[in-house]
Amino acid sequence: MKGSDVTVSGISKSFGAFKALKGVSLEIKKGEFFSLLGPSGCGKTTLLRVIAGFEEPDSGIVGIDGRDVSGLPPDKRRCNTVFQSYALFPHLTVFENVAFPLRLKRLPNRLVRELVMKHLSLVQLEGHAEKRPSMLSGGQKQRVAIARALINEPSVLLLDEPLSALDAKLRQRMLVELDSIHDKVGITFIYVTHDQQEALSVSDRIAVMDQGLVLQIGSPQQIYENPASDFVARFIGETNIFAGVVASREGPFATVECEGLGPLLVEANGEAPLGARVSVAVRPEKIRIAAESPGARPELNVLSGVVEEPIYSGFQTKYIIHLAGGGSVTVFRQHANWSEGVPDLKWKDEVYLSWSARDSVVVESDAVANDEVVNGAARPPAP
Amino acid sequence: MTRNYGKIYAGPQALWLTVFFAAPLAIIVAYSFMKRDLYGGVLPQASLEAYRSLANPTLLSVAWRTLWVSFIATVFTILIALPCGYSIARSGNQAMRLFLVIVPFWTNFLIRIYAWIAILGNEGFLNDLLKILGLRTNSVQFLYNQGAVILVLVYMYLPYAILPLFSTIDKFDFTLLEAARDLGATRMQALMKVLIPNIRGGLVTAVLFTFIPIFGAYAVPLLVGGKDAYMLGNVIADQVTKTRNWPLASSISMGVTVLTGLAAVIFAATSRRTAQHVVEDSGIGPLSATAGIPSGGQA
Ligand SMILES: Nc1ncnc2c1ncn2[C@@H]1O[C@H](COP(=O)(O)OP(=O)(O)O)[C@@H](O)[C@H]1O
Numbered sequence: 227m228k229g230s231d232v233t234v235s236g237i238s239k240s241f242g243a244f245k246a247l248k249g250v251s252l253e254i255k256k257g258e259f260f261s262l263l264g265p266s267g268c269g270k271t272t273l274l275r276v277i278a279g280f281e282e283p284d285s286g287i288v289g290i291d292g293r294d295v296s297g298l299p300p301d302k303r304r305c306n307t308v309f310q311s312y313a314l315f316p317h318l319t320v321f322e323n324v325a326f327p328l329r330l331k332r333l334p335n336r337l338v339r340e341l342v343m344k345h346l347s348l349v350q351l352e353g354h355a356e357k358r359p360s361m362l363s364g365g366q367k368q369r370v371a372i373a374r375a376l377i378n379e380p381s382v383l384l385l386d387e388p389l390s391a392l393d394a395k396l397r398q399r400m401l402v403e404l405d406s407i408h409d410k411v412g413i414t415f416i417y418v419t420h421d422q423q424e425a426l427s428v429s430d431r432i433a434v435m436d437q438g439l440v441l442q443i444g445s446p447q448q449i450y451e452n453p454a455s456d457f458v459a460r461f462i463g464e465t466n467i468f469a470g471v472v473a474s475r476e477g478p479f480a481t482v483e484c485e486g487l488g489p490l491l492v493e494a495n496g497e498a499p500l501g502a503r504v505s506v507a508v509r510p511e512k513i514r515i516a517a518e519s520p521g522a523r524p525e526l527n528v529l530s531g532v533v534e535e536p537i538y539s540g541f542q543t544k545y546i547i548h549l550a551g552g553g554s555v556t557v558f559r560q561h562a563n564w565s566e567g568v569p570d571l572k573w574k575d576e577v578y579l580s581w582s583a584r585d586s587v588v589v590e591s592d593a594v595a596n597d598e599v600v601n602g603a604a605r606p607p608a609p
Numbered sequence: 610m611t612r613n614y615g616k617i618y619a620g621p622q623a624l625w626l627t628v629f630f631a632a633p634l635a636i637i638v639a640y641s642f643m644k645r646d647l648y649g650g651v652l653p654q655a656s657l658e659a660y661r662s663l664a665n666p667t668l669l670s671v672a673w674r675t676l677w678v679s680f681i682a683t684v685f686t687i688l689i690a691l692p693c694g695y696s697i698a699r700s701g702n703q704a705m706r707l708f709l710v711i712v713p714f715w716t717n718f719l720i721r722i723y724a725w726i727a728i729l730g731n732e733g734f735l736n737d738l739l740k741i742l743g744l745r746t747n748s749v750q751f752l753y754n755q756g757a758v759i760l761v762l763v764y765m766y767l768p769y770a771i772l773p774l775f776s777t778i779d780k781f782d783f784t785l786l787e788a789a790r791d792l793g794a795t796r797m798q799a800l801m802k803v804l805i806p807n808i809r810g811g812l813v814t815a816v817l818f819t820f821i822p823i824f825g826a827y828a829v830p831l832l833v834g835g836k837d838a839y840m841l842g843n844v845i846a847d848q849v850t851k852t853r854n855w856p857l858a859s860s861i862s863m864g865v866t867v868l869t870g871l872a873a874v875i876f877a878a879t880s881r882r883t884a885q886h887v888v889e890d891s892g893i894g895p896l897s898a899t900a901g902i903p904s905g906g907q908a
């Protein structure tokens with residue numbers, strides 16, 4: 227591995243009275259594609275700037291390869307940044323933008339040309355070397371910024387929402403490309419984004435942040451399937467949250483008594499002591515929806531309700547179901563069997579919802595969020 | 610049918626330029642090719658006499674001194690104006706600081722020159738201060754030399770350099786400096802290789818706004834310079850009012866105009882070639898800048 231490991235321990239940073247980072251610690255492995263994911267304003271950029279050396283933290287240490295780099299200026303750290311706004315030099319051509327770090331080192335012309343062309347071909351921009359940045363499209367500017375950040379052969383690449391200025395289609399393409407660049411250069415990527423879909427699809431691991439704190443660190447799967455809290459569950463994809471009290475524990479399961487809905491059998495990985503107020507999270511795609519009751523089976527939760535709103539979107543239909551016990555639930559139904567005559571569910575149809583106990587988890591309830599989401603419907607992730 | 614309203618709208622400006630720029634210039638051109646009348650004015654006879662007398666060693670040495678003083682004063686002005694413009698652009702209360710830059714204009718420029726005389730004079734504040742501090746027992750001669758002229762010229766034209774520099778630096782994207790630092794540049798390298806090239810438009814404007822009026826300076830060298838620091842503006846004034854050789858005054862004026870015009874064009878052209886798009890982006894290209902330059906010779 228050519229990359230470095232990055233250790234962030236106990237970083238705090240305030241701007242005036244405002245605490246942007248409140249003691250953030252991370253262990254990022256060599257060559258990892260690590261994402262910082264969180265809503266806008268949660269401190270992602272600030273953390274990245276602390277790692278790059280643009281901000282001096284109030285307390286805490288940044289280590290690269292076990293060496294404390296706190297206090298080193300940005301030009302002395304072996305990490306380079308891809309800025310959100312690209313930050314290409316408008317007075318220089320694409321070639322000279324990418325060559326900028328090499329010119330500073332006064333490398334001979336022949337070597338500069340060789341290295342620059344190599345990196346321009348890495349981002350597929352060989353034909354644009356003599357253009358000015360102002361003549362490039364957003365996606366092309368992004369590639370120049372990546373090539374320029376890589377030419378110094380950093381051991382860590384910091385990317386601050388690099389795709390946020392691109393349109394949705396292009397974003398998908400660039401994401402795949404970033405992933406392949408990561409595979410090719412093999413260095414550590416620290417990728418900042420507020421888009422959970424981006425983070426889930428490319429990261430080796432994700433740190434979910436909110437209000438200057440890291441809430442959970444884990445693989446995309448861990449974060450999606452076993453969110454640590456209400457906030458994480460709701461931020462990553464859509465989810466249904468039910469509030470309740472732990473009534474009993476048996477093996478990996480807990481029975482949670484939910485207001486109006488009765489007992490739900492739920493997988494409990496973390497601590498769920500008897501009598502604790504917790505939240506139960508169920509992903510909308512894990513819930514089966516049917517016109518007839520699936521019958522009682524162990525480890526199967528069944529609820530009944532009526533269709534409040536079917537929302538057709540081609541590959542699937544999203545249903546909002548009003549539960550008999552109060553509150554509503556979001557359910558996704560894939561259209562894999564559409565042609566086989568699965569009955570179409572319409573407004574006011576009575577339906578049965580069921581899901582396996584293993585497909586729902588107990589999550590820590592955020593005290594604040596609790597009040598507003600008692601048996602609440604799935605919410606879209608925060609912007 | 611579409612009518613070209615542009616021409617109509619340009620009318621007032623064309624009239625203005627004709628009356629206050631083209632016509633006086635034409636008169637000077639005409640006078641410079643005529644014979645002098647003994648008591649001022651001109652005789653309506655064509656002559657190259659005025660241009661022949663330009664090749665006169667005293668005049669050439671004054672021309673050389675004028676170039677030199679203008680150059681040094683411009684360099685100092687820009688060196689001071691750059692950090693000023695930068696700090697105003699980056700400060701939280703731009704309006705207040707810009708206001709402070711403009712405040713001196715509320716006082717007549719002659720009064721401001723006399724203020725400098727009050728400061729630098731043999732019985733002035735500075736000498737008083739030196740005596741109070743016990744550093745000197747007798748007065749230091751600060752006034753009536755080239756140094757005093759340069760000092761006061763720099764003071765006079767500083768705002769003309771600060772304002773265009775401020776306005777381009779204000780539009781500069783400072784993340785570019787962070788990007789440069791990130792890519793391995795030291796603080797100084799980032800400023801020289803990224804800030805300076807990107808504010809070239811403002812620099813060109815600032816240089817022209819200071820160099821051209823300083824080249825035609827009249828009052829400052831007259832009042833704080835004395836005979837040894839005379840500049841072309843003073844020679845022209847003397848030819849008009851004392852020697853009463855109007856054709857010569859006109860031909861020297863033509864010389865000043867041609868020299869400054871040439872310097873401006875060369876300077877603007879070289880800067881334009883290296884930073885064309887930047888100049889265009891900033892909207893203060895050297896040409897639009899020259900059009901608004903404070904006329905030479907007022908100070
Ligand atoms: N230089 C600064 N001065 C004052 N407040 C700042 C500064 N930089 C960031 N902040 C504040 O810190 C918080 C976190 O900002 P940031 O790290 O940019 O968030 P994110 O990148 O996650 O959107 C925001 O509320 C922002 O207003």
Ligand SMILES: [Mg+2]
Nearest residue numbers: 270271272387
């Ligand atoms: Mg940000």
